[in-house]
Structure formats: structure tokens, C-alpha cells
Amino acid sequence: MVKARILRARHDHDTVSGLLALEYDFDMTMHSDAAQSSTDHDHDHSACVSDALARAVACCDERGARLTPLRRRVLEGLADSHVPLGAYELVERLGASGEKPAPMSVYRALDFLVSEGLAHRIESRNAYIACGRTHAADDVIVFLICEACGLTAEVASHAIGRDVAWATRAAGFTPRTPVLEIPGTCARCKAAAQEEAPATETAG
Numbered sequence: 001m002v003k004a005r006i007l008r009a010r011h012d013h014d015t016v017s018g019l020l021a022l023e024y025d026f027d028m029t030m031h032s033d034a035a036q037s038s039t040d041h042d043h044d045h046s047a048c049v050s051d052a053l054a055r056a057v058a059c060c061d062e063r064g065a066r067l068t069p070l071r072r073r074v075l076e077g078l079a080d081s082h083v084p085l086g087a088y089e090l091v092e093r094l095g096a097s098g099e100k101p102a103p104m105s106v107y108r109a110l111d112f113l114v115s116e117g118l119a120h121r122i123e124s125r126n127a128y129i130a131c132g133r134t135h136a137a138d139d140v141i142v143f144l145i146c147e148a149c150g151l152t153a154e155v156a157s158h159a160i161g162r163d164v165a166w167a168t169r170a171a172g173f174t175p176r177t178p179v180l181e182i183p184g185t186c187a188r189c190k191a192a193a194q195e196e197a198p199a200t201e202t203a204g
Contacts, residue, residue, distance in 0.1 A: 065112075075118060133154075
């Protein structure tokens with residue numbers, strides 16, 4: 001009887017996971033698996049950068065937009081980080097590897113990348129992060145932001161987008177930027193805290 005209940009529980013869990021997969025597009029792109037391994041010695045940051053640049057080149061070619069050298073450098077700086085970066089952080093990073101750009105020029109480059117859907121602005125942190133995917137017009141972008149390490153996971157949810165669209169239409173409201181930011185603790189930091197807890201209790 002107990003074994004049957006366990007098997008049923010696993011079946012129910014798999015069923016719920018499958019339904020969630022249909023409702024939510026858990027696309028963490030470069031800000032999840034890559035971010036989780038960003039502290040690993042074998043993590044290839046260059047792959048994140050090359051993917052972001054390839055997508056940017058394709059998007060700009062399609063839209064007739066210009067990916068200037070500075071815009072490219074700013075995007076490279078964002079793609080090389082798996083936590084949001086402020087404009088002045090980018091200035092310092094770019095200056096460490098080449099010519100130091102003026103802050104205003106970086107802001108203009110960031111405005112371009114955001115307007116073209118190549119980066120997102122994290123309002124709560126006044127910072128930016130590269131975008132690794134193309135979003136549907138009705139997608140609501142959800143950012144899961146770890147308050148401990150800064151890791152930021154991007155989740156595109158069609159289900160939330162549908163519900164927000166219904167709510168905004170009912171209110172006669174037109175949203176400017178359908179983005180939700182959810183602060184919390186990532187899986188790695190949660191696991192690390194749980195590992196430290198027994199050691200602290202033993203020491204006490």
C-alpha cells in the first residue's frame with residue numbers, strides 16, 4: 001500500500017510538472033544554468049558572449065539597425081556577466097579591457113540594446129542584463145533575482161502573459177513593459193545555506 005502511494009505521488013508530480021511545462025516557458029537561457037555554473041572553472045563564458053552577439057547581429061540585420069562597435073562591446077560586457085550590471089559597472093569593465101567609454105555613451109548603447117530586445121533593464125537594481133531569446137508580443141518576462149548572489153534567471157511565461165493581458169484589458173490599461181521581478185534565493189544559495197546550518201549547530 002505504501003509503495004503504491006509513493007508511485008502515485010511520483011505520477012502526480014510528473015503530471016503536474018508536465019502541465020506546468022505547457023503553461024510556462026521556463027527558459028532560463030544564459031541567466032540560469034550558465035549562471036549557476038559561472039563560478040565553475042570549466043564554465044565557458046565565451047559561448048554566452050558569442051551566442052548573444054550572433055543573435056544581435058541577426059536581429060540588427062533583419063531590422064536594418066546598426067550594431068556599432070560600442071554597442072557590441074556593451075552587449076559583450078552584459079553577456080559575460082550572469083548578474084545584472086549598472087552602467088558605471090560596465091564603464092569600468094570595458095575600461096579594464098580596452099578604451100574606457102564615456103558613461104553617457106554607455107547609457108545610449110544600453111537604450112539601444114533594450115529597445116531592440118537584446119537586453120533587459122532590471123528596474124529594482126537599476127541594472128541591465130543581456131537577453132538570450134526572442135519574446136512573443138504577449139509574453140510577460142519574469143526575472144527570478146537571488147538576493148544573496150545576484151544570479152538572475154529569465155523566465156518567459158505565456159500563462160502569466162495571458163492573465164496579465166486579461167487583467168489590463170479589463171482595466172482599460174496599456175502596460176508599458178510587461179516585466180515582473182521576483183526577489184528570493186536561488187537553488188545554489190539555498191543549498192549552501194542548508195549545508196552551513198548543521199555545521200553551525202554542531203559548533204554551537
